[in-house]
Amino acid sequence: MHQRDHDQIDALLAESGLGHDPELRVLLTRLQDDAVAGEPLPSPAVARLMAVRPSRRRRHVVVALVAGATVLAGGAAAAAAPHSPFGDVAGGLLSGFPPSVSSTATPHDDSWSATQPAGTTPGRAGDDHPVHPTPPVTPAPPQPVPSSSARPSAPAHPEHPTPPPHPEPRPTADPGRP
């Protein structure tokens, strides 16, 4: 804008036969630059007639959409979790029965493997929720075998203890003897 105005000053001086006066040109340029330097703030009456900038309007719409989506997502997540610990505890207290705390996270997950680094838990790909590290799983100590007749190849499972071996019948006295 300023270059166009300065060209207009040159034209004005040339029209008046004063194009050779640099001091006058500098004076008019300064006069013009200073005059158009600062935009006055609109008064309240003028500001009411002015349009809200589109970018600001769009920003408000985006904020409202994000807030609405957040609320909806929170409600859907709450509805999709039927066995939340809070609900179980609260329901148990209200019904008078001892609360049965359960969780959607199953302690035995088939996807867990020994190759997984310690301190991590299996999760879905793209899961944004923070994963609480679990203590490294240590193998259960082998159960003592009560007798040598137990099969050594059978794995010792803590939840399914091996039944005690059937005792062999003790040989009785010789029937032929009195």
Added chain:
Amino acid sequence: MGDGSSSARTRSELFTDVYRDNAARVLGYLRARGADDPEAMTQEVFLAFYARSERVTGGAAGERALLFSIAHARLVDDYRDRARRPDLRPYDVSVDTRTAASAEDHAVAITGERGALDLVRALPDEYREVIALRVIAGLPIAATAEIMGRSEGAIKQLQRRALERLRMALHEKENEDAPA
């Protein structure tokens, strides 16, 4: 505002653009012409412009011409009001010019805004008007002639005399401020 290409835009959006493009110029014009309260008068000019904005033709040039014709009319009213009533106002230190200028003031006065505005304000009223409309408002000769109620040839003569007078005043000021 009569630009056919901008028919899809609302009146408020166009008014906003007109304000952003021209508010500083209107304020500068009113200052150069010695308005009593240039900031308040600038706002009045834009309010009056909004009331007539739907009938403007000629795009941005037409909008600017209407703005400055309103500003010119407001100035004339302001001069008449001031001529009718005595100028009574409380003492204000900031507008009291009875001080001795320092050496720095001299240097700023030659090259700065105050010097340029002072020189323009010292011109006769018609010269001052034509310089303000052509230089500060940036209006062409035709619009200037329409606002001042003169022919284009008369405006060309007037601006030439105004510029010659301004040049003389500038050289006189430089000679006064030059060290002996």
